[in-house]
Amino acid sequence: MSERPGEPKNWTGYQLHDYRFRLATDEADFALIHRLVHQTFVVEIRQHADDGTGIHVDKFHHKNRYLIAEYRGRICAMIAVHDEAPFSVGDALPNPELLAKLSPHLLEVRLLLVEPHHRKRRLFGALMWCVYNYAITGGYRYLVISGLDQRRKIGRAHV
Secondary structure (H helix, E strand, C coil): CCCCCCCCCCCCCEEECCEEEEECCCHHHHHHHHHHHHHHHHHHCCCCCCCCCCCCCCCCCCCCEEEEEEECCEEEEEEEEECCCCCHHHHHCCCCCHHHHHCCCEEEEEEEEECHHHCCCCHHHHHHHHHHHHHHHHCCCEEEECCCHHHHHHHHHHC
16 A cells, blocks of 8 residues: 655745745744635635635635745745545535545645735746645645636636
8 A cells, every 4th residue: 555645844845036935834824824815715706705804714724734925024825735535626526536536645726825916927837836846745646626617717817
């Protein structure tokens, strides 16, 4: 039986000009991530109802690992990954049991956000390179990601 992949112990992040990419590690990082998730997915995209707190904690926060981009020391972009079932992408598949065949080497990519004034730069490509590098370093073989078709226009406008 093959070994289960996991948190890459030697993933050191990435530097691109004034952007530093790393894993979120502490409560200060997570608090800012929850505010950014609220701004993007509650205020901007309106995917979730606003409860008035100014934060939104993702339903998978307990198992997410957040790859963040900092610009001059401030988090400006983030993408979440996790490797534990259930996977949210399963909701979009006619046969979500297919995901079980890809485990334990499956990494789900979700919750991409980039602050508006950092969009239309190379940041998206760098974030995806970090996801790829993180996955390879961690021994994952498969990446899955889903999106909403009605959001495609938004994504194209910000890449």
